[in-house]
Amino acid sequence: MSIELIIREQIVEAIEKCYQQKIEPSLVQLQNTRKEFDGDITIVVFPFVRISKKSPEQTASEIGDYLQQNVTEVSSYNVVKGFLNLVISADYWISILNSVTSSEKYGITEATESSKLVMVEYSSPNTNKPLHLGHIRNNLLGFSLGEILKANGNKVVKTNIVNDRGIHICKSMYAWKMWGNGQTPENTGIKGDHLVGKYYVKFDQEYKQEIATLIEQGETKENAEQNAPSMQGAREMLLKWEAKDPETIQLWETMNSWVYAGFDVTYKELGVDFDKIYYESETYLYGKDEVLRGLAEGVFYQKEDSSIWADLTAEGLDQKILLRSDGTSVYMTQDIGTAKERYQDYPIDKMIYVVGNEQNYHFQVLSILLDKLGFEFGKGLHHFSYGMVELPQGKMKSREGTVVDADDLVAGMIEVSKKTSEELGKLEGYTPEQAAETYRMIALGALKYFILKVDPKKNMLFNPEESIDFNGNTGPFIQYTYARIRSILRKAADRKIELNHTVVMNSVPGTKELQLIKLVSQFPVAVKEAGESYSPALIANYVYELVKEFNQFYHEAPILIEENEEIRNLRLVIAENVGKVIKTGMKLLGIDVPERM
């Protein structure tokens, strides 16, 4: 049983003994004692004052007395205003350290047969352009969320729905057909997704030109937009695609295959993956039956032009179209169908959509509609909503080419990390491949940590002029600390210092040592809270705090040259466990840590 649980129970008893009242254990507020005060665990006694009918100080003292006498782990206490600070015995912390050492997968709860199955949908790219920084945020959040949920004992299916059809796809197809001159990734050496993206931009440029020309010729803006030849061409292409015209399908498959090859490279670079991929071209017709069923059951209604709608005014929302007057599906229809499909494919207990906050309304409506259609999971689906990544000049727009390209960004950061690393020259003896792998690890560590440490709900500003930092509260700072710990442990082995992993102390450990053990002991709590609140940032903050504390300790206390063997052994075992937690924690963010850097 954890010390927190014991104390909670004992406080309930203390209050019963001292004040003859039974209280709920949830009334007991435990927190970590702030650094500036003495003690390890703090109890807020204000809630008990009403029961004790005594001053906060006196109440705290009485409870403190009881705990000191009845809980062996509590070695002493002090009272500051309404706060009861408990000092936990060093013996207890040493026993915790030993249990961490012997725990194979510390902080991780493995899934079992009966574990809940969570499906996480993320990434969900369009196949008409390469991935940019906004997609990176999505991919990193989705992947990390999946890892965190796994670490909390869930079965996780990571899924990706690829938007591989529609007018936007036809735009790049049309542009390539018109102006592509037979360019391919092979004959140009351009990465497939970038090549296709080039034609998506080309389309927009030509389209705008045509509109301008038409307006000059006296057309209205609206007419010009409708009648521009390239737009008509793209629309025609979409019709042909839907009619399964062989030539169009052939072009579509070819260009999509270029994009997929490109995406695979980017996904691999980012270290994200999927268990199941859905393609919109296969699922886009799915929801129609459900909508028709809803109409038959009177959940939806039909207008005179035979379009089908949902009335959500009772929920405080608007009318929502579900089938167009020509009988074709809209986005919402597809999502209804896809949701049903997924629940048929997997025994899903929880569905999480990692999608930008611009779609908050969409998912609010989706949840209500599924519920209205009688799907039990409707109410329970969760939209993991995150903010946009903006540039100093505003929103990123692929069409206009004002984006921070994912591949370029990563490549640029690898350059920086390579340069820094070469200056420091710590990688002597590494093969070029090992060194390159380390540069990559650091660059991605910087990028991933930069994005994941921020509250997902917030919009974030990215200034390409100011490159992402490698010092301070950053991924490389954490990686550096890990490398440093590994270095110490290597040297210890070199010097034939044998670690005694079952620490026994005859003297009292220093406060920094105890502080580190305490922090290490809180890792499982951080993992649990991150899982409950779906928050990678919580893990990032925890690891940062641990690392900062370790670096302070490192500067204050000699480890290898410490003459007292007992203390040296303690410090080495702590270092080893801190390293273990850093590695596990960073893994939950999708960040690898190097042996050297």
Place this chain on the structure above:
RNA sequence: GGCCCCGUAGCUUAAUGGAUAGAGCAUCUGACUACGGAUCAGAAGGUUGCAGGUUCGACUCUUGCCGGGGUCACCA
């Protein structure tokens, strides 16, 4: 206009309703002939957008306002 999200130091940000709002960057000062200076110690920097309310206690909950973003398509 309705609804949703955000507003903390110059910048990026942290804080289950709890103690003196905690960090990093940038600025200034210091620390490598001890284990890795991508580090550490220190200085300076805050009316937590504004005004009320609830509470023993509010960055946190609540009401109103101000500022920023999103959304309210027979686009996805």
